[in-house]
Amino acid sequence: MRYDLKKEILDWIKSIAFALIIALAIRTYIFEPMIVPTGSMIPTIQVGDRILVNKYIYRFEPIKRGDIVVFKYPDDPKQTFVKRVIGLGGDEIEIRDGQLYVNGNLLVEPYLKEPMIGDFGPYKVPEGHYFMMGDNRNNSKDSRFWENMYVPKKLIMGKAVYRIWPPGRIGRLE
Template identity: 50%
Template structure:
């Protein structure tokens, strides 16, 4: 009888350790999106599940990521990866150009008519924009324009709470 209770205890401890490791190193449940900067893709007040570590893999153009805001470094932001290391990013009449080629962005709201850049994305850095370009505090306005790879916390994989729906894959 004592052997089985030890096995149950060991099993419970193992489960707790696994849950801790998964939630702290691979996923971050309950990533809150407080602003409208990612609308219409992610609505203000949504809660998403973020994958990190080996589950996140490499960051690619169009990924939605959570990162440490580069100027004050006092809060987390959620934006879309637009420019990759080595890219030249320019915004002309509201349209994004990567290395001289217009980027197809069916996910954005109003694009605006402004001109920004060109920006040369440094090694191990990324250029981030919100989908709601007319209402997004992003790389166009930061003093430190680029986000270092080490400051990216992970990718938003799904939205599991939103006022308009219950579950949305990104």
Template identity: 50%
Template sequence: MAENHSENKKNETWEWIKSLGIAIILALAIHQFVFAQFMVDGESMMPTMQNQERLIVNKLIYHIHSPQRGEIIVFQYPSDTTKDFIKRVIGLPGDTIEVKGGKVYRNGQALNEPYLGEPTFGAYGPVTVPTGKVFVMGDNRNNSKDSRDPSVGFVPDNLVVGRADLIFWPVSNMKLFPFK
């Protein structure tokens, strides 16, 4: 009888070890291929996102379809791919982008951008977004290193990590971003 109890304990321990191993493998696979956590570093996306907020980024979505105008994406900084940037997609391939008179224009039409805190200073463009790339800008346009800066430029599709879907920390700022 004692031998049977000992055998049951061994089986139960082995089942727990297998379950824990499977859970770890699944968590790593989900992190690698589906979702990832990122932290906002800086003020370039204010007022939409605050410095030090934590995000869930959907890494799978752009294997299904390309980035869409208005989506907030995480991408590898083209001048140093060990760094990640968070910006809003303003232009897609073939779009002409221009900044003038405090507004951003896409294909000759001023954008309605209620998420901005102030007008966009300076002039830029017009430029046309090449195939396989996107044009991105921070929501805090006057304090953002974005596609207007030569070190960023047009962001190649292969450097896009994913779409920001959710701010989860701090909990008081929790927000799900609208999908296009």
């Protein structure tokens, strides 16, 4: 039996190319890992946490209040942000005495580390748009402060679903 080095190399190149194409397709359309560079989502997500973003979920289910999403920043779409969905299209958002109200009802938020400071709103979220806030409310550049305060659905990249780093805090994001 004769060993054909040229055929062996070609087979390896084909296998590696196929694996790269599959990996790129998964990263582009299904799941993408991301590193969180800021503390706007503390305590839920810490600076430097690595998260997995589910990029296909919103093709099958609607975006819900409370989802943690990754999106293009409406004032500069070159930047990517991670925040929690607070307001859906048609909602009225208001902060009074550090308490968040959605459509006149107090929103219970057990994920916050401290009460908010100040009053904001009321804001009426346009249809097809979302109002975003970080969990670290007193240190979060979010919808309250943006020039384009509402995020259109087309800028939402996916749902942050899982923390994959650091090892001691691996788990689902809620």
